[in-house]
Amino acid sequence: MENKSRRKFLQNTLTATAAITIGAPLLKTQNLFATEKVADFFQFVQIKLPYSYAALEPSIDALTMEIHYNKHHTAYIKNVNEAIVAEKINFNNEHDFFANVSKLSAKARNNGGGAYNHNFFWESMSPNAGKMPSGKLKKAIEASFGTFDKFKDTFSSAAATRFGSGWAWLIAADGKLKITSTPNQDNPLMDVAADKGIPLLALDVWEHAYYLKYQNRRTDYIANFWNVVNWEKVAERFGE
Ligand code: MN
Numbered sequence: 001m002e003n004k005s006r007r008k009f010l011q012n013t014l015t016a017t018a019a020i021t022i023g024a025p026l027l028k029t030q031n032l033f034a035t036e037k038v039a040d041f042f043q044f045v046q047i048k049l050p051y052s053y054a055a056l057e058p059s060i061d062a063l064t065m066e067i068h069y070n071k072h073h074t075a076y077i078k079n080v081n082e083a084i085v086a087e088k089i090n091f092n093n094e095h096d097f098f099a100n101v102s103k104l105s106a107k108a109r110n111n112g113g114g115a116y117n118h119n120f121f122w123e124s125m126s127p128n129a130g131k132m133p134s135g136k137l138k139k140a141i142e143a144s145f146g147t148f149d150k151f152k153d154t155f156s157s158a159a160a161t162r163f164g165s166g167w168a169w170l171i172a173a174d175g176k177l178k179i180t181s182t183p184n185q186d187n188p189l190m191d192v193a194a195d196k197g198i199p200l201l202a203l204d205v206w207e208h209a210y211y212l213k214y215q216n217r218r219t220d221y222i223a224n225f226w227n228v229v230n231w232e233k234v235a236e237r238f239g240e
Pocket residue numbers: 068072118204206208209
């Protein structure tokens with residue numbers, strides 16, 4: 001009898017645990033890169049590039065990729081972690097960091113954004129890409145933008161018209177998909193962002209992202225970006 005009730009208790013506990021796991025909001029917990037804890041607070045971590053520098057040729061050339069990853073991104077990571085230590089910034093994860101970014105220094109905001117955005121950007125691309133989205137994501141894109149081509153046009157235009165340096169984003173917000181752009185290294189997770197939401201896809205339109213190969217032709221860079229979008233990753237971020 002005692003064994004039986006213990007078994008019953010364990011069974012109930014397991015069911016409860018499973019329910020919590022399944023019920024957890026998927027979108028809130030993904031897109032996190034920084035898991036390394038130094039002392040009691042997190043620091044940003046640069047992900048390993050998921051492909052070689054030359055893998056996205058000819059859309060993105062190897063030299064741009066190498067400088068972008070190895071110099072620009074590495075510097076953002078180093079600088080934000082310096083700011084975290086110097087300013088005793090104490091958050092558990094990137095989402096909390098960005099949700100409070102208006103209270104932080106310009107160094108923390110700019111380099112924190114740069115650290116996260118580039119991790120996100122590398123994973124947004126893949127050498128075995130060029131396919132269309134499918135399934136739930138395709139349906140959501142059509143529901144929000146009409147057709148996939150209209151979505152592409154709107155995103156491309158947001159990227160082309162972002163004045164100066166910044167990013168174009170596809171985000172999930174209020175049960176819909178939206179396109180937005182941010183200046184500098186801001187992102188839609190930041191409390192200062194005009195359009196806040198969960199990032200699904202990003203394009204870096206800083207000149208350092210394309211100037212070596214495309215010079216002033218940002219629109220050519222944007223057009224070729226569609227050849228290397230990792231739709232599987234975007235679908236995964238969407239919760240598929
Ligand atoms: Mn960049």
